[in-house]
Amino acid sequence: MKAENDLKNLYEDCMDFWGLEKQLRAVQEECAELILAVSHYLRSRKTGHENLIEELADVRLITDQIIHHFGKHEIECVIDVKSDMVKEKLERYKEKANGI
Numbered sequence: 001m002k003a004e005n006d007l008k009n010l011y012e013d014c015m016d017f018w019g020l021e022k023q024l025r026a027v028q029e030e031c032a033e034l035i036l037a038v039s040h041y042l043r044s045r046k047t048g049h050e051n052l053i054e055e056l057a058d059v060r061l062i063t064d065q066i067i068h069h070f071g072k073h074e075i076e077c078v079i080d081v082k083s084d085m086v087k088e089k090l091e092r093y094k095e096k097a098n099g100i
Helices: 005-041 047-069 073-098
Strands: none
Touching: 005 047, 047 073
């Protein structure tokens, strides 16, 4: 895996060259491609695995650029709140599944 500084420099170079609007459109495109890859994977797990991994990597690269642009700390604060919500939801579903 590349060093964090190398990735930060890459993200900044991409944003400087292409700009925020173009990179946000790339997020849309990559997410659409991921949705399609998930569908293919669910339909045929043997043939869709590699494409799913590739599209996950593409989405991660482009979203990491956007996260870097808007500020990692701010987004991580929201992730903390949302992950707590997911944890609570999971606990409720588990209780329901176990008849508690």
